[in-house]
Amino acid sequence: MADEIMRITGGTPVRGETTVQGAKNSVLPIMAAAMLCQGETVLTNVPQLSDVYAASRILNRLGAHCTPDGHTVTINAADICRAEIPDADMRAMRSTIMFMGPLLGRMRQCTLTRPGGCALGARPINLHLDAMEKMGVIIRCTGEQIVCTADKLHGARIPLAFPSVGVTENVIMAAVLAEGETVLTNAAREPEIADLAGYLNRCGAKIRGAGEGTIVIEGVPQLHAAEYRIMPDRIAAMTWLCAAAASRGSITLRDVRTGDLENCLDLLRRAGCKLGECDGTLFLDAGGVLRSIREIVTMPYPGFPTDAQALLMAVLATAHGTSVFDETIFEDRYKHAGELVRMGADIRIKGTAAVVEGVHCLHGAYVEAMDLRGGAALAVAAAGAEGQTVLHGLHHIDRGYDHFAEVFNSLGIRTERMVISTSSRGKTSA
Ligand code: UD1
Numbered sequence: 524m525a526d527e528i529m530r531i532t533g534g535t536p537v538r539g540e541t542t543v544q545g546a547k548n549s550v551l552p553i554m555a556a557a558m559l560c561q562g563e564t565v566l567t568n569v570p571q572l573s574d575v576y577a578a579s580r581i582l583n584r585l586g587a588h589c590t591p592d593g594h595t596v597t598i599n600a601a602d603i604c605r606a607e608i609p610d611a612d613m614r615a616m617r618s619t620i621m622f623m624g625p626l627l628g629r630m631r632q633c634t635l636t637r638p639g640g641c642a643l644g645a646r647p648i649n650l651h652l653d654a655m656e657k658m659g660v661i662i663r664c665t666g667e668q669i670v671c672t673a674d675k676l677h678g679a680r681i682p683l684a685f686p687s688v689g690v691t692e693n694v695i696m697a698a699v700l701a702e703g704e705t706v707l708t709n710a711a712r713e714p715e716i717a718d719l720a721g722y723l724n725r726c727g728a729k730i731r732g733a734g735e736g737t738i739v740i741e742g743v744p745q746l747h748a749a750e751y752r753i754m755p756d757r758i759a760a761m762t763w764l765c766a767a768a769a770s771r772g773s774i775t776l777r778d779v780r781t782g783d784l785e786n787c788l789d790l791l792r793r794a795g796c797k798l799g800e801c802d803g804t805l806f807l808d809a810g811g812v813l814r815s816i817r818e819i820v821t822m823p824y825p826g827f828p829t830d831a832q833a834l835l836m837a838v839l840a841t842a843h844g845t846s847v848f849d850e851t852i853f854e855d856r857y858k859h860a861g862e863l864v865r866m867g868a869d870i871r872i873k874g875t876a877a878v879v880e881g882v883h884c885l886h887g888a889y890v891e892a893m894d895l896r897g898g899a900a901l902a903v904a905a906a907g908a909e910g911q912t913v914l915h916g917l918h919h920i921d922r923g924y925d926h927f928a929e930v931f932n933s934l935g936i937r938t939e940r941m942v943i944s945t946s947s948r949g950k951t952s953a
Pocket residue numbers: 547548549551617618645646647648649650651652685686687688689690711715828829830852853854
């Protein structure tokens with residue numbers, strides 16, 4: 524049996540520049556939304572990710588013609604004829620739930636099972652189902668299958684109990700072709716939601732307020748296809764910034780929307796990093812001693828994103844003093860902490876809190892990515908650690924990063940990706 528690993532040689536400060544990839548959390552719902560549009564959708568600035576290929580496979584199985592080609596994806600949904608997503612595809616990633624809204628909008632039916640994705644806790648879908656029911660969908664759960672049907676979808680007033688990103692996106696996608704007006708309150712305000720609405724409005728939808736707490740969607744009879752450029756990925760940007768910070772280096776990032784990253788940049792500044800910005804280019808310099816941050820609470824946007832929690836933890840593991848994280852979004856999102864401890868970090872978990880006592884430096888170790896951002900955080904820690912780190916579980920990283928190892932190498936972090944036999948697992952020199 525073979526396993527793929529990444530060997531990262533740390534300890535050299537990052538010096539370099541890179542262009543930020545297109546956003547994973549934007550392209551996935553937009554690919555699903557393309558099934559609502561007549562004609563040929565052309566998406567550009569699409570990151571090359573296993574999740575994008577999984578979404579493409581699902582679209583093709585439904586009868587669409589979806590062709591990824593480099594950083595462009597072309598989708599023609601004219602021949603969509605199926606409304607069922609097989610269990611194996613559902614388990615491939617969490618965002619398969621994103622097909623529910625558009626399938627209902629397009630086919631007035633869909634059959635699916637519970638989605639997979641990163642194991643961050645229970646991740647229920649009750650809010651998705653409740654919102655669809657309010658729009659006229661009848662839902663039957665038979666064994667593992669969730670069968671949704673609607674004679675017609677109608678607009679509704681939908682107050683969300685929690686500003687869920689996925690539910691906000693599903694409601695938007697179901698409502699654009701529904702009859703009448705949908706008013707979604709306590710909606711999620713993440714920038715990727717405004718990107719989805721930007722795409723759909725270009726296709727002829729009538730969505731107001733995306734990116735704010737109240738979103739109003741007026742149903743239209745049909746949508747036409749359009750060309751659309753996917754927004755830059757704020758979490759990938761944060762990953763490269765954290766690699767520079769962890770290695771006490773400096774970095775220049777091109778194609779960044781700094782407004783979307785304000786909460787992250789503020790914390791990096793508080794830790795002692797110097798930041799500058801000019802025309803979509805961001806500079807970070809982390810020379811010198813970094814300071815701990817007393818309290819970091821993950822919150823829905825515009826709060827500090829849960830997706831950046833592990834990345835910042837990798838930086839603060841070697842900051843001077845005690846940092847305390849409070850993870851309020853997902854119940855089980857500290858799996859990277861144990862792996863960071865293997866690298867010499869001092870981290871204790873108590874319920875939703877993680878207490879990080881900064882140590883002088885980390886050292887290379889054999890570690891395993893347990894989820895996407897936790898895996899990226901281990902690579903970030905490795906960039907600043909003394910010696911070599913061998914990182915397993917790369918399939919998690921491939922879900923969300925376009926050529927991770929190449930980007931690290933371009934930043935001066937020596938990174939080799941290689942296939943090893945599983946019998947030599949743990950024996951690769953570290
Ligand atoms: C999206 C992002 C993910 C990010 C998360 C929070 C995508 C593809 N993924 O995930 O990277 O970490 O937002 O910013 O965009 N919840 C329920 N019932 C539901 C739905 C959600 O209780 O029906 C809970 C979840 O368990 C979680 C919280 O709401 O505790 C937030 O989840 P949500 O905002 O829905 O995250 P996702 O859309 O899955």
